[in-house]
Ligand code: C2E
Ligand code: CA
């Protein structure tokens with residue numbers, strides 16, 4: 001106790017503690033967020049470049065905490081993963097997104113796809129495959145309307161079992177998208193071993209389209225490669241018409257981004273779809 005007079009904490013920069021405290025605080029409130037219905041899904045449309053029609057949506061989680069206010073998934077998903085809360089949150093996202101998309105199918109008669117982000121922590125669960133099949137059955141959604149978005153980092157852990165789980169789901173008709181493609185440590189040689197249906201080119205490449213000639217070749221090459229492998233190629237984070245022109249010229253399949261729409265809540269989805277049926 002006598003040493004406490006030295007007040008060691010004042011020698012530290014206060015900001016050093018903030019991230020930890022903030023993390024603890026977020027985790028504390030995350031624990032009750034699910035039971036208190038504080039999560040909501042927003043949906044961002046994907047558009048087929050060839051037809052200009054909406055082909056599906058990506059579900060993106062939103063957390064409006066009565067205490068913390070709006071918290072970005074960029075800050076809480078990592079904490080949800082570290083605390084393993086993502087297992088429950090991720091399952092909720094999958095069930096909720098499937099339920100909603102089934103209601104969209106019932107009302108429009110059009111089999112829009114729904115893409116759901118899956119964390120490595122979820123995938124490593126023994127009952128992951130069962131959980132996905134169960135949630136599909138419960139929603140009544142067609143398997144080929146569900147797309148699971150995974151990142152390359154997923155394959156850095158338990159490569160064999162991850163490939164086998166995703167391969168099994170793919171054999172049941174569920175689609176698998178490789179998200180943020182190009183930002184991880186992917187080697188082209190392992191790309192062909194992955195049970196995937198879709199490549200999502202990261203926004204970084206889309207942003208670079210306008211300023212560097214070689215990045216145009218780069219994007220074009222990814223698209224050609226994806227097509228040779230029988231994959232659908234989606235461009236993420238498309239914000240302006242010039243980017244779309246490049247992508248159209250390079251024969252990219254789909255775009256997603258603010259140019260088409262920001263992620264919107266359910267009623268926004270109905271508004272987007274209204275002119276189409
Ligand atoms: P992501 O999967 O790469 O999702 C795309 C992010 O880019 C979303 O941010 C979306 O709102 C944003 N975005 C879309 N179009 C544009 C554009 O044209 N310009 C710009 N600047 N941004 C655009 P969001 O919703 O904040 O999500 C951030 C990340 O959080 C996601 O990145 C994903 O990794 C994670 N995430 C979101 N929802 C979930 C979820 O339900 N489960 C898991 N495991 N992760 C999620
Ligand atoms: Ca995603």
Ligand code: CA
Pocket residue numbers: 179180200202236
């Ligand atoms: Ca992405």
Ligand code: CA
Pocket residue numbers: 180
């Ligand atoms: Ca991302």
